[in-house]
Amino acid sequence: QVKLVQSGAEVKKPGSSVKISCKASGGTFSTYTIGWLRQAPGQGLEWMGGIIPIVGAANFAQKFRGRVTITADKSTSTAYMELSSLRSQDAAIYYCARDVGLGEGFDMWGQGTMVTVSS
Amino acid sequence: EIVLTQSPVTLSLSPGERATLSCRASQTVSSSQLVWYQQKPGKAPRLLIYRASIRATGIPDRFSGGGSGTDFTLTISRLEPEDFAVYYCQHYGSSPPMYTFGQGATLEIK
Numbered sequence: 521q522v523k524l525v526q527s528g529a530e531v532k533k534p535g536s537s538v539k540i541s542c543k544a545s546g547g548t549f550s551t552y553t554i555g556w557l558r559q560a561p562g563q564g565l566e567w568m569g570g571i572i573p574i575v576g577a578a579n580f581a582q583k584f585r586g587r588v589t590i591t592a593d594k595s596t597s598t599a600y601m602e603l604s605s606l607r608s609q610d611a612a613i614y615y616c617a618r619d620v621g622l623g624e625g626f627d628m629w630g631q632g633t634m635v636t637v638s639s
Numbered sequence: 640e641i642v643l644t645q646s647p648v649t650l651s652l653s654p655g656e657r658a659t660l661s662c663r664a665s666q667t668v669s670s671s672q673l674v675w676y677q678q679k680p681g682k683a684p685r686l687l688i689y690r691a692s693i694r695a696t697g698i699p700d701r702f703s704g705g706g707s708g709t710d711f712t713l714t715i716s717r718l719e720p721e722d723f724a725v726y727y728c729q730h731y732g733s734s735p736p737m738y739t740f741g742q743g744a745t746l747e748i749k
Contacts, residue, residue, distance in 0.1 A: 555738065565676075565684065565727055567738035579736045615683055623731030625674035627695060629683035 522547030524616055524630035531636045532606050539602040540633045542616030549597035550574035553619040555626060556590060556601040558612040570619070571599060603635075611637045641665055643728050643741035651749040658715040660744050662728030667708050672731040675704055675713045678743075679724045687726075688713065715746075723748050 527541040542554065555570035569580035573592035580588055589602040599616055614633045617626035642665040652658055662673070670691035676684040686695040688704035691711055701716040715722055728741040 553736075557738075564743045565678075565729075565740045567740065570736065570738075581737065617683075619731075622733060622736070623672040623674075623689075625676070625686045625689040625695065625729065626684070627686045629685075632683055 522549075522618065522628050524618065524628055526614075526616060526630040526633045529634040529636070531638065533639055534607055534637055536606055537602055537604040538606060538635050539600055540614055540616075540635075542599045542601070542630050544597040544599075544618075550592075550594050553622065554592065554599040555617050555619055556588075556599075557615045557617060557626075559615070559632075560609070560612040563612075568601070568603075568614075573597075573599065606635075606637045608637050611635060640737075641668060641730055641732060641739050643730055643739055645726075645728060645741035645744045647744065648742070649745045649747060651747050652718055653749045654718050654720055656718050658718055658722070658746055660713045660726050660746070662706075662711045662713070662741050664709045664711070664730060668730050670707050670711075672733075673704075673706070673711050674729040674731070676727045676729065677722075677724045678727065684727065718746075720748075722746065 523545050525543050530538050532538050550573040553570050556568045568584050569590050571578040571590045571592050578590040592599045616630040618628040644663045646661045673691040675688040678684040692704045703714045725743045725745050727743050730739045
């Protein structure tokens with residue numbers, strides 16, 4: 521059974537960057553889509569982008585294009601999401617999640633990583 | 640860009656009652672790309688339904704999904720105490736790849 525384990529909570533200053541990892545264990549990693557999503561306090565879910573590790577190319581929501589980098593290391597079954605130029609509105613819980621069949625939903629989620637942006 | 644609007648925003652019901660949540664798309668979408676999730680406080684979302692009507696692994700049969708075109712529904716036939724949560728619908732668009740969520744609907748105990 522695949523499990524996604526994310527890196528720990530982060531506190532960042534405005535204008536800086538945050539990089540979150542998502543390590544998969546217990547199953548196939550490279551052939552599925554790994555998506556990155558976030559949820560601001562009391563708000564809904566927002567998709568940021570994703571990657572299919574075996575392909576390597578990432579795609580992004582228009583809102584985050586130019587500010588987010590998504591990569592994957594097949595050798596360690598780990599995906600990464602880096603968000604730059606942080607502002608207070610980026611404070612949220614960030615999730616990685618797996619979509620095993622395009623459009624069939626994210627069936628496995630990481631535990632979430634809380635990012636606080638504060639000066 | 641497709642916009643998903645969920646209604647009602649909040650639904651207050653009692654255990655044992657039937658719940659129906661709606662998800663309306665701003666344009667016709669394929670049923671094969673419509674998904675429902677449940678989220679409880681402090682937890683990651685849980686996949687409930689994919690392809691509009693197929694229950695994910697381990698999801699009780701009191702959950703059912705339906706609809707087509709622009710109107711989709713999630714029905715919980717008889718509410719259990721653990722069903723009170725926030726529900727999201729989501730659409731996947733393939734060209735370019737994009738995942739769009741509804742704003743969420745809260746199912747609360749009356």
